[in-house]
Amino acid sequence: MAWTDDVATYLLDASACPRCHTRSWNGAPALQAGVCARCGTDLRGDAGAELWAASEAVVDAARRRQQLVDALPRVTREVPSPGVSTAAAAPDPLPASGPATVVAAAPARERSTVSLQSVLAVVGAGLLAVAAIVFTFLNPDLTDFATRTTIIAVTTALFLGGAWLLNSRRLHFSAEAVGALGMVFLALDVWAFSRAAPDGVSAWFFGALGAAVAGVALLALGRWLRLRTWIWTGLVALTIVPAFVGYGLDENAGFPSRGWAVVWGQVAVFFAAWGLLELLRPLGRRLDSRMLADRVTLTVLQLLTALLVIPAVLSADLMSLTVWELVVAAVLSALALGAFLTTRVFLRVFWSAVGGVLTVAAALTAANTLLAPDSSPWRPALLPAVAAAVLVLVALLRRTGSVQRTALVVGTAGTAAATGLPGLFLVLGGVLGVPLAAWTSRSAAVIDPSAATAITAAVLGLAALAVGLWALSRGVDRLGARHGFAVSAAWTAAVAALGIPFSFPGGVALPLVFALGLAAAASVLLIAWPALREARASYRAPLIVLAHLLPAIAVLLSWPEAAVAALTGPVAVAALALAARTVRPRVRPVHTAVGFGYLLVTGAAALSLTALEQLPILCLITTAAAVVAIAASLTSWLPVGSWYALLGVTAVPFGIGVVSVLIERGAWTALSTGVIFLLAATLLLTRREGATGPLRIGAAALLVPTLAVVVVCLTAELPQSGSPYALPIIAVIVACALPTTGILRDALARRGLPAATADAVRLAVEVSSLVTGGIAVILALVRIAAGYEIAFIVLLVLGLGAAATALWLKRRYGWWTAGAAWTGALWCAWAMVGVNVVEPYLLPPAVAAMVVGLVLVARRRDTAAARPAAALFATGLGIAVVPSLAILAITGNGTGTSFDDAPVLWRAYALVAAGVVLTVLAGWVTRPAGSTTTRFEPIRVPLMVGAVAASAAGVVQGARLGWERDPLPLVDVHPMLQVLAFAVLAAATAATVGRLAQTAGATNRWGYLPVPFFLVLGPMTAIENDPTSIWTLWVLELVLLAAMIATAWRARTRQVAFPPVWLQWSLAWVVAVVAWSQREVLRVEGFALPLGLALVLVGALALVRGAREGERRTLTSWPIGFSGSWALLAPGIVATLLPSMLATFTDPQTWRAILVIALALVAVLAGARKTLAAPFILGISALPLEILIVFLVQLGETINPLLWWITLATAGIVLLVIAVGWERRTGADASLGARLRDLR
Known part of the structure; x- marks a missing residue:
């Protein structure tokens, strides 16, 4: 059927919507009474009639055109290729009878050669070829070489004849596909011919002869029949013929210098590729094509040849020759010549650069042999000098023909720069190695005479290279390149100067x-x-x-x-x-910091020559730095930036001193810390320019901590431990500092500081005081000399200071701090009397917070006013539930302070019961959306969250039972069933809470999120190698997938509250992996196929529904709102095929390989039938991947070759018949590229 009939059928289809092309919707016709049920298009009225009239006009015009095409006369001549321009074959227009304007013909639109049927043809032919290879080489009943060769030859003839026949019928796509597979078997024919070589004659010679004959024949036939695959194969065959000859000569024992034949054969391949590139010029004009694929292939072969020459010339047989390096230079020169010649036909810039690289390499190789023997220490100077000479010659060279000058300059300069790398490494080695050797030996640095000579050679070589780069900068025309080479020369000279100090041997x-x-x-x-x-x-x-x-x-x-x-x-x-x-001046503070810091270091070095130890030296250096900083802070002789740098350097020894306090404390550390206290006070009160607010704030934050450190250091001088004395004193300092921050704030304000800065200083002192007090508490608890008694005193004193701050300064945090401190003091008292159960510590303050919050919520009728009280209630509820849940997870049902088991699961039962009670309370305060809420509405959400958290104890307890951490409640019942009971109870509670949230008007899809997790987490931990456990998880997987499908089904028409599809599927996948991990009862397909097919079904539901205007495309809404097969069907197809393909590696089975091929074939056919891109392309991709996997797992051992080749042959015949029939129905001149682009 011609394309005209397709157009008529498409445009005059009265049962399909012209906008969305839908024929049926929800089991009924899409068009009902002139209105589309899917997209809402209205075809009634004048608009619909006008559209129908326009469609009829288009069909009439297309049919009239087809009649004109059928009536065109024919001329007996060679049929032009589809790639030939239509302008060349068009007849000249008749001359007009008057002046006329000549209008250039519009270029014909290039038809797409990548079409759906061509892909089918390629894959089908490929499957047939693989089936033939399997039958021929892997059939255990076929072992005779002659029989195999005959089968290969017959198969080759069939493919070549089929390509010729299809091409004669103008089925060009199918002809190219079949012809390409014929080339594979032709290569096997050449291999078989090479095996027929007589004794004493290398098989490489017969292979070269066969490749040459086949290449010439393919070039001639391909040019005649216009089959590009044959032309491409012929070019490749002719290119590699010299390499075959070289390998054959290398096997000849009488050929001198074994190995050189291979090298020069590969060099000949390079020149053969250049010659064929020259041949492509007239051949491309004959075919009216750029022959880009052929040019790229030949270029790749040239590159491979150039890369293969390197290991060939480095072989042991060749390196033993005395003139080895000269011959290598000759090889590189030949490759450079080939690169320059190739610039005439393809990739002029690239090959110009490669030629430059090879030229410099050849010159260096020759110079290395003639001028610098291996034992010469001056090679780092001579080789860069030779490279610099080449750069000078390039700079003097002005006319380069087809060689692109800029690329040549870049190639030569880059290679020449590489010669300076040894010199660079030598210089860097001297710069780093000499000091490193001195430091490791703890002696004065000494430069070895041989090292000095090598560095001198490196300096000379870098200097010569700098001269060459400078000359190159004078020989280029572009200003940017000239500047770049000049800068490179300057940097190279700088590196050379860097090595001058190391050129002198001795001290x-x-x-x-x-x-x-x-x-x-x-x-x-x-x-x-x-x-x-x-x-x-x-x-x-x-x-x-x-x-x-x-x-x-x-x-x-x-x-x-x-x-x-x-x-x-x-x-x-x-x-x-x-x-x-x-x-620039803005950078100079860095110099100040480095210089001042190094002066401190040299001062320490000078002090180290005295009898002082390290700690006194550190403290003296810190004191000196602080004194200098105080002087700089009280005067203005330093710029602001340098002053900041000096303060930063002073902070370094101070920080080291603070760390040293943790190791050793004494009068020296008290001295340096006291001076730092004075520096902090100076920075807080100074009127110097640059004393910003952040600086004063930082200084204020150091006041209390430095005083505390001074106290600690001074009490360390006592004969006994100073902790019982230092910690209460520090607590008193903190308790006194907190209420006096208001006095400090007023004093700073009177000195003229802004109010904001004064407030910030006050806050800094408060925060640092609280941090210091917290550290004192920690030390009181961890220091053995202190204990709970000292901690009790410290907490009591800190609480008094915080309470005073709250009473007199009206700082609201004081009450919280005092409450926390006194609660800690109470806990210390309980610890002293031996209470070791966790809940008694947590529940009293938690219940108190809940009661206070509940009372405040009841008293405050306004929702906004009740939020702080609700937050207090939520905090107390969290303290009551979450720690117990964490203890249950970690230690179980014991005391919480040890891992001892308890005979009764009391903590789990209590938490689950608490979850039920909280759910009931949440239901009591919940009212339907739109109705009047209760006064306890602010605590409804905390009650729901607390109920879910408490019910999670069922999941935790189930996991502990599954991991055998706790004894089973029922000894005679299967562990999986008991764990499942806990999971169902937790999931039911969470589902009830989700329903309550939905009743209250929640529209978030995450309300039911805990339900599936609670349902499966516990049972997954109880997996065992028994059918009950595995089938239970398999049923849970199906339940999750059914819920996922139901969610997608409901989402088509309404808003859903269940979690997103991707999350449900991911959880089902995890369940399937856990169940499959036992490798029993079910194969991987038993778990993977439900996952993949369910995901495909979900995507299909959305694909049939279609995306509607206004719907958002997010991961949460998937698949609703998405369109196209890639977004909707690709995930499911991958999930269906990939597990079985991966399983073929670990457990190769014949039925599994056939299953993958069958599923991929179904996807291909479905994609082609429904014009869906994802099934078509993924199915096409899965076919060769599965074939490759089967070959990798050693076909013939666990996979039956007979059944395998029958499967491949059947699939290949099906695809090839569909492709050929499709092209025949469409017509030789109708491109199917549009059909491929129309895949959705």
Whole structure:
């Protein structure tokens, strides 16, 4: 049937909606009384009549056109290919009888060669080919080589003849598919021909002969029949012929220098590919095609050849030759020539760059042999010099023909830069290795003479490379490239300068002098030379880096000798100060920080030469830094940024001192901490410029903690433990500091500080005091010398201070803090008398909070006013339920302080009962949406949440029973059934709560979320290797899938309250995996097929319904609101096919492989029939993947070859017959690309 009939059938179909193309909807015709039941399109009235008239006009025009096409005359000549331009075959228009404007013909729209039927044809032919291979090579009853070869030859003839026959019938897509499979068998024919080589003759020669004959024949036949697959195969065959010849010569014992034949054969492949690329020019004009796929293939072969040459020339047989490197240079030169020649036909830029790389590589290889023997220490200088010479030649070369100059420059420059890497590593090795060796040996740094020579060679090589890059920058025309190469030259010269200090053997005196001298010189040049001072930043950057890096190198060289470091430190800091002048002022505070910090380090080094120990040295350094910071804070001789840097550096030794307090405490630490206290007070009260609010706030936050540290350090001087004395004193300090923050705030306000800053300082002191008090409490509890008695005193004192703050300063947090402190004191008292059960500690305050919250909710009729009280009630309820639930999960039903089992599950029963009671209370306060609520409405949600949390005890207890952590309540009943009972009870409670929330007007889909989890979590933990457990989980899986399908069904027409489909399916998948983990009763398909088919059904429901206007596409709403098979059907198809395909690896079975093929074939046919993209493409993809898997698991051992090849042959015949028939019905000139694009 021609496409005209298809158009007429489509446009004049009175039973389908013209907008959504739906014929039936919910079991009834979609169009009823002129209105579409699915999308609501109204075809009644003038609009519908006008649309029908337009459709009839289109059909009449299409039929008239078909009549004109049928009446066109025919000319006996070669049939043009579909790829030939129609403009070339069109007759010249008749000349007009007057002046006329010549209008250029519009280019014909290129038809899509990727169509649905072509894909079917390729896959069908592929299945047939695989079936033939299985029958021929894997059939245990077929072992004779001659018989196999005959079968292969006959199969090849059938495929080639079929391609020719289909092409003669103008079925081009099918012809290409069948012809491509014929090429596979033709390759097998060539292999069989090579096996027929006589003794003494390499099989590679016969293979080369067969490939050459086949390649020439395929090129000729492909050009004649216009079959692109044959042309492509012929090109590949002819390209690899030289490699076959090289392998054959290499096997000849009389051929000299074994291995070189392979190398030059691969080089010949490179040139053969270039020659065929040249041949593609006239061939492409003959076929009116760019031949892009063929060009890319030949280029890939060239690249593979170039890569394979590398391991070939590195073989042991070749490296033993005396002229090995010269021959390698010749090979690289030949490849470079081939790359330059290839620029004439394809990828000019790429091959120009590759040619540049190969040219430099060839020059380096030759120079390495002639100028720098292996034992020469000057190779790091000679090779970069040779590369630099090549760069100079490229810079002088102006006319390059087809070679793209920019790409050539980039290729040569990149390869030349690689020659500088050894020098770079040598310099870096000297920079890092010499100080590292000195530090590890704890002796003065010494530079070895051989290392100095190597670094000198590296410096010279980098200098030569810098000259070459500079010359290249002068030889390019583009300003950007010129700038880039000039900057690269400058950086290369900077690296060379970096290695100069390490070019002098012996001690570190000369390296130190040169390092600091070069740094000073770089800084002076940048500061004093106007041209350089005003140059671009990219040119100045190398000198700036040298000015900063060389002092650091000098510092590294000066260690580990403390005396040398102490003497070198000030000079290095002076050089750094000079380097700071080369950068912007906003960066100089970094120099201040580094310099001041290193001065402190050198001071410590100087003090280490005395008899002082480490702690006194640290405390003295901290004190000195703090004194300098106090002086800088009281004066203005430092800029603000540098002042901040100095404060930051001072904080470092102070922080180290704080850490040292945890290890050792004494008068030295008290001294440094006391000075820091003075610094904090100075920063809080200073009037210096730059003393911002955050700085004052940070200083205020240090006041109380530093005083506490001073107390701790001073009490450490006592002969006994100071904890019983220090902790109460710290508590008194905190208790006194909290009520006096108001006095501090008023004093700061009188000094002129903004009110906001004063308030923030007050808050900082309060917070730091509370933190200090909290630390004191922790220390009182963990220190053995303190104990519960001291903790009781500390908590009591802190509570008094907090209460005073609440009474006199009206700080509301004081009551909460006092309550918490006094509650802690009460707990300490209980601990002292031996109470060890958890609930008595938690329930009294929790119940008190609930009662207070409930009373306040009852008294406050306004909902907004009752929210804080409801929050208090919710907090108490959470404290009452959640800790007990956590204890049940961790320790079970015991005391909660040990893991001892209890004979009765009292805690689980109590929590489940509490969940039921809370559910009843929630039902008592719940009213239907729209009706008058009760006064306890604010606590309705906390009651529901508490009920769900308490009912979760059933899940927790079920899990403990499943894991055999607790004894079973009923000994004679199966554990799975007892766990299931707990799960059902918990799920029922959660479902009741969800129903109450829905009654109250909740529209969130997460209200029923706990229900499926509560139902399956417990039973999953009780899985055992017995049928009862496995079948129970399988039934739970089906229950979840049924609920998922019901959810999707209801979501088509109304809003649903059950969790999203993806969540239900994921949970069902987890249940299935747990049940399948025992590997008993059911195979993986027993669990996977329900999962996949249910997901497909859910997507199909939404696909039939269709997406409606205004519906949101979210993961939660899926599948509702989505359209197209990819979004709706692809997940289910993947879930159906993938498990069985993966299972083929671990448990290969014939029936499983056939099942996957059958399911994939059904998906393909369904996708083709219903124009659905996902089933079609996924099914097509699954077929070759399953075939590959079957071959990987060793076909013939567990998979029957006979049944397998019959299955593949049947599927291939079905697909091929459908594809050929489809193309015949559609017609040779009708592209099916539109049909493929119409897949939804």
